[in-house]
Amino acid sequence: xxxxxxxxxxxxxxxxxxxxxLSYIEKFLNxxxxxxxxxxxxxxxxxSKEAIPALKGYKVHRNIYPASSCISINEEVVHGIPGSxxxxxxxxxxxxxxxxxxxxxxxxxxxxxxxEISPAKKKLMKITQESLFLGLDNARDGNYIxxxxxxxxxxxxxxxxxxxxxxxxxGIGKSLHEEPPIPNYYHNGYRGKxxxxxxxxxxxxxxxxxxxVKVLSDKWTYVTADxxxxxxxxxxxxxxxxxxxxxxxxx
Ligand code: MF3
Ligand code: CO
Numbered sequence: 001x002x003x004x005x006x007x008x009x010x011x012x013x014x015x016x017x018x019x020x021x022l023s024y025i026e027k028f029l030n031x032x033x034x035x036x037x038x039x040x041x042x043x044x045x046x047x048s049k050e051a052i053p054a055l056k057g058y059k060v061h062r063n064i065y066p067a068s069s070c071i072s073i074n075e076e077v078v079h080g081i082p083g084s085x086x087x088x089x090x091x092x093x094x095x096x097x098x099x100x101x102x103x104x105x106x107x108x109x110x111x112x113x114x115x116e117i118s119p120a121k122k123k124l125m126k127i128t129q130e131s132l133f134l135g136l137d138n139a140r141d142g143n144y145i146x147x148x149x150x151x152x153x154x155x156x157x158x159x160x161x162x163x164x165x166x167x168x169x170x171g172i173g174k175s176l177h178e179e180p181p182i183p184n185y186y187h188n189g190y191r192g193k194x195x196x197x198x199x200x201x202x203x204x205x206x207x208x209x210x211x212x213v214k215v216l217s218d219k220w221t222y223v224t225a226d227x228x229x230x231x232x233x234x235x236x237x238x239x240x241x242x243x244x245x246x247x248x249x250x251x
Contacts, residue, residue: 001180002197003197007173010103011104013101014100014102014104014105015106015108016251017046017049017101020049021045021046022108024041025041025042029093029112030087031114033087035071035085035086036083038071039067039071042097043067046097049101050101051099051101054099054105055067055070058098067081069095070094070095070096072093072221072230073094074091074092075223075228076223076230077205077213077232090115091113091117094110094232096109096232096234097109104173105174105175107176107201109234110233110234111125111231113125124229127156128204128232129231131155131204132152132203134152135151135152135184136202140194140241140242140244142193145183149182149184149186152184152204156184162207163206164206164222165183167205167213167222168182168183169202170182170201171198171199172201184204195239197239199239200237201235202235203232203234203235206232207230208230209224235247
């Protein structure tokens with residue numbers, strides 16, 4: 001799970017493209033744009049950086065993902081498929097992008113607001129992003145993976161929200177999803193530790209109400225079981241002895 005210097009260089013490159021996408025796309029997230037139009041802008045941006053949209057054609061079990069990004073609105077948690085749905089004033093929209101360049105992957109996600117949003121949604125986004133940063137700060141050589149998970153869970157639950165359990169963060173490198181899993185909740189008995197040179201994606205998915213989720217009949221889109229909104233922030237990081245390097249932060 002520990003990467004070589006040249007592998008880290010390649011992962012860093014892919015992660016920079018991810019950061020570029022998430023900063024480029026924000027100005028387009030206005031009422032009326034369809035999620036498919038957003039996805040096309042994302043695909044063009046990725047290809048203009050000589051990179052490959054890694055989600056397109058990505059297989060989970062028998063299912064092949066059809067787009068370059070996952071776009072999940074309001075009660076959609078993750079893996080929303082871009083299509084004819086239009087963004088509307090007051091929505092929150094989570095955009096998750098994975099990129100491959102020179103055989104190595106980068107992965108990141110961010111939730112954006114569309115126009116003016118409710119104070120409740122604003123707080124949900126803020127707490128989710130804070131939990132990501134509080135969590136990833138614990139991803140240091142010798143620490144338990146549970147240290148990250150617990151920091152995320154405590155911050156989220158102190159605010160009265162809940163962390164999704166059915167999906168977790170992951171190692172990243174030659175594959176999009178590698179060992180080790182990085183849960184966003186304390187996992188009793190999980191002894192996994194961080195080691196310098198590991199690259200991992202940490203990605204809290206935080207629900208306003210219940211942590212329970214279900215998958216729609218399109219076989220991809222996760223939604224909250226109670227229909228309340230959800231937010232998602234993700235960074236790929238490089239584990240060091242001290243503070244990790246956040247690879248998808250960009251410049
Ligand atoms: N970028 C997503 C992640 O954070 C990848 C989801 S894979 C999908 O792990 F194909 F299922 F969407
Ligand atoms: Co991920």
